[in-house]
């Protein structure tokens with residue numbers, strides 16, 4: 070039987086053959102050590118491509134529109150970070166990285182590795198892509214951005230009339246796709262496929 | 267190439283080391299520094315894990331003071347600047363009858379950073395001094411702070427949205443203050459501190475085994 074070393078406590082556990090959608094937990098610390106995702110690389114590729122298509126309108130179209138003194142103007146996700154570059158470059162960069170760059174790169178890198186595994190193509194840069202995916206997972210913060218948007222809307226309601234823009238609905242779709250992708254992606258099983266095929 | 271690991275014993279006792287990136291293990295004597303599968307650098311435990319964790323924690327403790335004492339935003343209204351610290355911003359949310367939103371911001375900007383620093387410091391101390399706290403509880407505490415840690419960035423996102431929206435209004439404008447940068451440093455250093463901590467040390471420090 071296959072064995073796995075727990076990355077959280079170093080204990081060795083057996084991994085039984087599991088139906089898809091099940092996870093195996095460490096015998097000592099009960100962390101998840103193995104995921105048998107129901108989603109194959111080809112399914113993952115479809116999800117990532119859908120997310121990459123949606124990401125463009127979600128970032129480009131206005132998330133909220135403000136109505137002030139008879140003028141209606143919209144604000145999109147990118148403007149927020151870019152406008153702070155002069156006053157607070159560090160803040161602007163971190164916001165840009167966690168809300169825009171990391172999610173985009175993460176989805177692109179999963180798309181790329183899924184495409185390679187789907188079409189049985191093993192380029193030399195594939196291990197690098199898998200490593201980047203592993204690191205970027207910590208830095209994609211779309212769900213935090215969603216809650217922040219809600220907080221900002223409540224704060225802004227004191228000053229002006231607000232409307233949800235087109236970008237908002239794309240952003241919600243992106244958020245749901247992103248959650249599905251991240252919860253089903255398993256770095257370990259991608260490595261296994263890479264080594265065994 | 268690989269000896270099969272025996273379940274129920276730790277990897278380190280069997281001379282095996284795990285590659286955190288690809289999840290495969292190999293014999294430490296045969297492949298001391300490089301994972302034979304993915305060719306990434308490996309070690310039995312994260313190198314200098316505690317020192318790095320402490321360095322980031324101490325930096326975050328230093329920066330948490332300016333982050334809370336100086337204004338995080340300036341509101342320009344009728345040619346007058348109104349500064350707001352994290353805390354005064356929360357108070358004004360309470361004043362404008364939004365206790366729920368005030369609570370969200372309070373938890374994300376004040377509770378989470380402080381809790382994260384304190385919890386990480388306690389876990390690191392307990393590992394160094396062999397306090398033999400329940401390892402499972404320490405690990406779950408670590409998971410919790412690791413997961414809630416990224417929520418502390420919430421206020422920075424809110425500021426970025428406010429800055430952009432108000433720029434469109436022409437009546438009012440919002441600028442980030444010095445504390446915004448300090449707070450960013452706190453968020454980053456606490457994230458790095460958690461990322462550098464090796465949870466396997468919690469079990470290594472248990473002396474009764």
Ligand SMILES: [Zn+2]
Nearest residue numbers: 075078095098
């Ligand atoms: Zn474990």
Ligand SMILES: [Zn+2]
Nearest residue numbers: 285288301304
């Ligand atoms: Zn490896």
